[in-house]
Amino acid sequence: MRALSPCSCAAGCPYSALMTASRECQLADGRVVMLRLAGPADVPAIAGLYLDLSPESFYRRFNTERPAPALVAQLASFGSGTACLMATARSDPGCLVAEARYVPIAPGTAELALAVADSYQRAGMGHILLDALVERAREEGLERLRAVVLLANTPMLRLLQHYGWALAAPTEDYSVAFLEISAVGGMPGWPADSAGRRVLVERRSLFDDQQVAALRAAGNEVRQCTGPRREAGRACPLVTSGHCQLAEEADLIMSLLPGDEPDCTAVLAAHRRRWPYRVAE
16 A cells, blocks of 8 residues: 555544543454554654564555655654554553554545554454444545555455455556445445546456546546455345445446356346446447
8 A cells, every 4th residue: 555645633633532542352363452543642653663564564555665764754644634543462552563544535535554563464453453444434424445555465455355345546557456445334335526427347357448448538437346256255235235335326337247157147137127227238
């Protein structure tokens, strides 16, 4: 994930009254962490967490090599409008082991990022952080969270998969994807300020082909969904629950999923049954 834009903390930070609240969470390996909202006094500890990440983990978090400590301290800062959660080891309250945050980027939408100490990775810490971040976003009235993820960042892709992400923009340089998840449940909906037709494209790719590129060039608002993947535990909510905000709010649905997979044909059948006039044949 890329670095989120830092900002200075305002005295009227809406989270100041909650800074001392914390909750206990147990990881898959039995270790226990304390999760709470972070305050300005925690910025040095967050910068320390970033500096202690391995080069690989730092690159996956910020999509860049590790800069000078002064710049890392700027990356750790946050303020009004930015929600920041931190996890410390219960056995050592001074040991910061993970941090998660989001920064508002558009009405109803914020960009998220996570950082987990190398020694606490692969223990479920990411799930705990993301669940808490989504809960906070929902309480703050946000509808969607966006993650800017390196395609090589397999752990983050797997983590977001459980939430049912949609591709919200063209993948940059064939390496960086813009993935959105819902903060209110199900698939993420469309931004209120969407320009042009809302076109949902369902296809097994993270990259624009000529057809999708032409849709964007024509001024359409395009979201892509890779469809159900049973091996990855990704189901289609339209089939399983009869509800998919992404499809319900679309003006046009282009289903280009494999026709020989029963789960995919069930998706197309659901579209045709619900919105035959929206499905591009």
